[in-house]
Amino acid sequence: MFVEYFYYLKEILPTVSITEYMTLLQALNKGLIHNMMDFYYISRSILCKNEHHFDLYDIAFANFFKDASIKLTDDINQEIWKWLQKNTDILHFPFSIREFQNVNLEELERRFEQLLKEQNERHDYGNKWIGTQGQSQFGNSGLNTMGIKVAGGVGLRRAVLIAQKRIFKDYRKDIIIGTRQIKVALKRLRKLDDIGKLNELNLDKTIDLTAKNGGDIDLFFEKRKKNNVKLILLMDVGGTMDPYIHQVNLLFSAANHMSHWKDFKYYYFHNCIYDKLYENAARNPKRAIDFDDFLRKYNSSYRIIIIGDQCMHRSELKNPLGAIYDGATNKKPGIYYIEEIAQHYKNNVVWLNPEPNTIEWMSWTRLVISKIIPTYPFTIEGIEKAMDYLRTNGKNSYTSVEQLKGVPLAFY
Amino acid sequence: MSNASFNQFQGNVNTDKVQYIADPQLRNIVNVSIALERPLLVKGEPGTGKTLLSHAIAEALGKRLIIWNIKSTTEAIDGCYMYDTVQRLNDSRFGSDDRDVNNIKDYITLGPLGDAFDSEEQVVLLIDEIDKADIEFPNDLLQELDVMEFYIKETKEFIKAKTRPIVIITSNNEKELPDAFLRRCVFHWIEFPSKKFMAEICNLHYPNLKKNLLDQCLKHFYWLRTITKIRKMPSTSELLDWIGVLLKSGISVDELMKGIPFLGVLIKKEKDLEAVLAKAQFPT
Numbered sequence: 207m208f209v210e211y212f213y214y215l216k217e218i219l220p221t222v223s224i225t226e227y228m229t230l231l232q233a234l235n236k237g238l239i240h241n242m243m244d245f246y247y248i249s250r251s252i253l254c255k256n257e258h259h260f261d262l263y264d265i266a267f268a269n270f271f272k273d274a275s276i277k278l279t280d281d282i283n284q285e286i287w288k289w290l291q292k293n294t295d296i297l298h299f300p301f302s303i304r305e306f307q308n309v310n311l312e313e314l315e316r317r318f319e320q321l322l323k324e325q326n327e328r329h330d331y332g333n334k335w336i337g338t339q340g341q342s343q344f345g346n347s348g349l350n351t352m353g354i355k356v357a358g359g360v361g362l363r364r365a366v367l368i369a370q371k372r373i374f375k376d377y378r379k380d381i382i383i384g385t386r387q388i389k390v391a392l393k394r395l396r397k398l399d400d401i402g403k404l405n406e407l408n409l410d411k412t413i414d415l416t417a418k419n420g421g422d423i424d425l426f427f428e429k430r431k432k433n434n435v436k437l438i439l440l441m442d443v444g445g446t447m448d449p450y451i452h453q454v455n456l457l458f459s460a461a462n463h464m465s466h467w468k469d470f471k472y473y474y475f476h477n478c479i480y481d482k483l484y485e486n487a488a489r490n491p492k493r494a495i496d497f498d499d500f501l502r503k504y505n506s507s508y509r510i511i512i513i514g515d516q517c518m519h520r521s522e523l524k525n526p527l528g529a530i531y532d533g534a535t536n537k538k539p540g541i542y543y544i545e546e547i548a549q550h551y552k553n554n555v556v557w558l559n560p561e562p563n564t565i566e567w568m569s570w571t572r573l574v575i576s577k578i579i580p581t582y583p584f585t586i587e588g589i590e591k592a593m594d595y596l597r598t599n600g601k602n603s604y605t606s607v608e609q610l611k612g613v614p615l616a617f618y
Numbered sequence: 619m620s621n622a623s624f625n626q627f628q629g630n631v632n633t634d635k636v637q638y639i640a641d642p643q644l645r646n647i648v649n650v651s652i653a654l655e656r657p658l659l660v661k662g663e664p665g666t667g668k669t670l671l672s673h674a675i676a677e678a679l680g681k682r683l684i685i686w687n688i689k690s691t692t693e694a695i696d697g698c699y700m701y702d703t704v705q706r707l708n709d710s711r712f713g714s715d716d717r718d719v720n721n722i723k724d725y726i727t728l729g730p731l732g733d734a735f736d737s738e739e740q741v742v743l744l745i746d747e748i749d750k751a752d753i754e755f756p757n758d759l760l761q762e763l764d765v766m767e768f769y770i771k772e773t774k775e776f777i778k779a780k781t782r783p784i785v786i787i788t789s790n791n792e793k794e795l796p797d798a799f800l801r802r803c804v805f806h807w808i809e810f811p812s813k814k815f816m817a818e819i820c821n822l823h824y825p826n827l828k829k830n831l832l833d834q835c836l837k838h839f840y841w842l843r844t845i846t847k848i849r850k851m852p853s854t855s856e857l858l859d860w861i862g863v864l865l866k867s868g869i870s871v872d873e874l875m876k877g878i879p880f881l882g883v884l885i886k887k888e889k890d891l892e893a894v895l896a897k898a899q900f901p902t
Contacts, residue, residue: 221797221800223797223801225801225802226801229654229656229804232654233650233653233654236653236654238649238650238653238654244646247643247646247647248646248647248650251647251650251651251804251805251806252650252804252805254805255659255800255801255803255805256800256805257661257807260807386753386794386796389753390753390754393753407703407704409703412703412707416707421711422711423707423708423710423711425704425707463792463793464753465690
C-alpha cells in the first residue's frame with residue numbers, strides 16, 4: 207500500500223524521490239507513527255519539502271485515502287462495486303482547488319459510505335443514489351458539479367471536475383524550481399576582480415617572499431576577489447512575446463534575486479529597440495530613458511542580455527518611424543539602434559530568443575538581427591552558452607550547430 | 619528503538635533561559651527527525667520562533683547548543699575547521715611556548731560543525747539562516763551532514779562525529795535550496811499560531827497577564843494581520859515585545875479598547891504604518 211501511496215504522490219509531486227520514500231519506511235519501521243494524524247504530518251515532513259506544495263499534498267493525501275477507506279469497507283455490495291468500476295478502478299474525489307473548499311469532505315464521505323450500504327441495486331438517472339447520468343453528488347457522468355466521482359470514464363464528466371494535472375500546474379509555484387536552474391546558469395557569468403581592503407593573505411606569495419627574505423616573515427595581503435559584472439537586461443514585452451512571458455519572468459526574477467552582480471538594471475522595449483527604453487513593462491513614455499542617454503549612462507563595461515523573439519514586420523526594422531506603437535518618434539530605423547548597441551557594447555551583448563528554431567520557418571528579421579548580435583536559444587543550455595560568451599568577451603566562441611539549425615542554406 | 623527513548627522533546631520549555639511552546643505537530647516532527655537522524659529544516663514566517671526552537675530543544679534535552687550563523691560569505695569549510703597560517707608563520711619565526719610549530723594540529727581550530735562532531739556528548743547544532751549563503755552552499759554540506767564526517771587536508775585526517783548531533787536548519791526562503799539537500803532533510807513549516815495557541819504563548823511569557831487585557835491585545839493584533847496591504851506582517855516576537863511595552867506603561871484595558879498605542883513596536887515599515895492608519899478609526 208505504501209508503494210502505491212508513493213507512486214500516487216510522485217505523480218503529483220514529482221520532486222518526491224526514493225530517498226524520501228525510504229526515510230518514510232524507516233519512520234514507520236521505528237514505530238514513530240501511531241495514527242493517521244501522525245502519518246499525515248510526518249509523511250508530509252518527509253516527502254514534501256516546500257510549503258508551496260502543501261496544498262497539492264493535502265489534496266493527494268485526501269484523495270488517496272478516500273480510495274483506501276472506501277475500498278477497505280467490507281460490507282460493500284460487490285456487484286455494485288464491480289459495476290461502478292467498469293471503466294477504471296480508481297475512485298476519484300473532486301478536487302479542483304476552488305470547488306474543494308466548498309465541499310465538506312467528511313460529510314460527503316459519510317453519506318457516500320452510507321449510500322453504499324443502503325444501495326443494493328443499480329441506478330441510472332436518479333438524484334439520490336449512486337449511479338450514472340444523474341444529479342446526485344455521487345456517481346458517474348452526472349450533472350452535479352460538486353460530488354464524488356465514482357469510477358471515471360468517458361462521458362459527460364460533469365459530476366466532478368476531475369483531477370486533471372493541468373489544473374494544478376497553474377497553482378504550483380514551480381517558478382522557484384525553474385529559477386534555481388537559471389540562477390546556476392547565470393552564475394557562469396562571473397569576472398572576479400579585486401575589491402575592497404587588503405585583507406586576504408596570499409599564502410604562496412607569502413612563503414615565497416619569506417624565503418627570499420632569509421626566513422624573516424613577509425606577509426603578502428591581497429584584496430578580496432568579488433564578481434565585478436554589471437548586468438543589464440533588456441526585455442521585449444507584449445504582442446508576440448506573450449506566450450513566453452512566463453519564461454521571461456523566470457529569467458528576470460532569477461537575475462534580480464541574485465546578489466551575484468555588482469550592478470543590475472533592466473529596461474523594456476517592444477519588438478525592436480528604438481529611441482527610448484522603458485522602465486516598466488507598461489512602457490509609459492514618461493518613465494523611459496532616451497537611447498543616447500542609455501549609452502552614455504551605461505558604458506561598455508556593462509554586459510547586456512536582450513530577450514526577445516526578434517520577430518516583427520520588415521518595416522519595423524528597416525523604416526524610420528517604423529515602430530508600431532502610437533506616437534513613435536524614432537527618426538532612424540530599428541536596425542540603427544541594434545547596430546549602435548552592438549558597436550557600443552561589442553562582445554558584451556547577447557540576445558536570447560525564446561522562439562524555437564525550426565527548419566520550416568524563420569523570420570527574416572531574426573536572421574538580420576542574429577547576424578548583428580549573437581543569438582542563443584532561451585533554454586538553460588542556451589543561457590549557459592550565452593553566459594560563457596559574455597564571460598570570455600566572445601573569445602573562442604564559435605557558431606554552434608544549434609544556431610545554424612534552421613537557417614536556410616542560401617544564407618550561409 | 620523503544621517508544622520511551624523516542625519521545626524525547628516534549629514541546630514545552632519554561633526555564634529562565636528559554637520559554638517556548640511547540641505545537642504538537644512540530645513536537646512530533648522534532649522527535650521524528652531525531653529518531654531518523656536526519657537534519658530538520660524549519661521554515662516559516664519571520665518571528666515564528668524558528669531559531670528559538672533549537673534553543674528550546676537544547677534546553678529541554680539538556681544538551682549543549684552549537685550555533686552556526688550563516689552569512690552571505692560563509693563557505694562550507696568555515697563550519698568544519700580553520701587553519702591559522704599566519705600564526706604558524708609567526709611562531710616559526712619567533713617561537714611559541716604553548717604551540718609546537720612542527721605540529722600542524724596546533725594551528726587548526728574547529729568550526730561549529732567540527733565542534734559538534736568532536737563533542738563527546740550529543741549536541742544540538744543549529745545552522746541558522748542557511749539561505750543567506752551562496753546558492754551552492756548547501757550542496758557543499760551534503761557529505762558532512764550525510765556521513766557526519768569531513769576531511770582536514772592539512773593533517774590528512776578525517777573528523778568523524780563521535781555522536782551524531784541533532785541538526786536544526788532554518789531558512790527564510792530567500793533562496794531556494796537544492797533538491798539533493800532537501801532530500802536528506804525532514805521539513806517542517808511553522809504555521810502562524812492560532813488565536814488560542816497564541817494566548818498560550820503569551821501566557822507563558824507573561825504569566826501575570828490579565829485575561830481581558832490579553833484578549834484585547836490579541837484582538838488588535840489579529841486585526842492588524844487582516845490588513846493585506848501590510849508587507850511586513852507583525853509576528854509572534856513583535857506581539858510579545860508589544861505586550862511587554864504595554865505592561866511597562868501600565869495601560870488599562872479601557873485605554874487599549876480605544877486604540878493601538880505603541881504601534882511602532884508592531885509595525886516597522888513606514889508604508890505599512892500608513893496602510894494601518896488609513897484603515898484605523900481610532901487615535902494611535
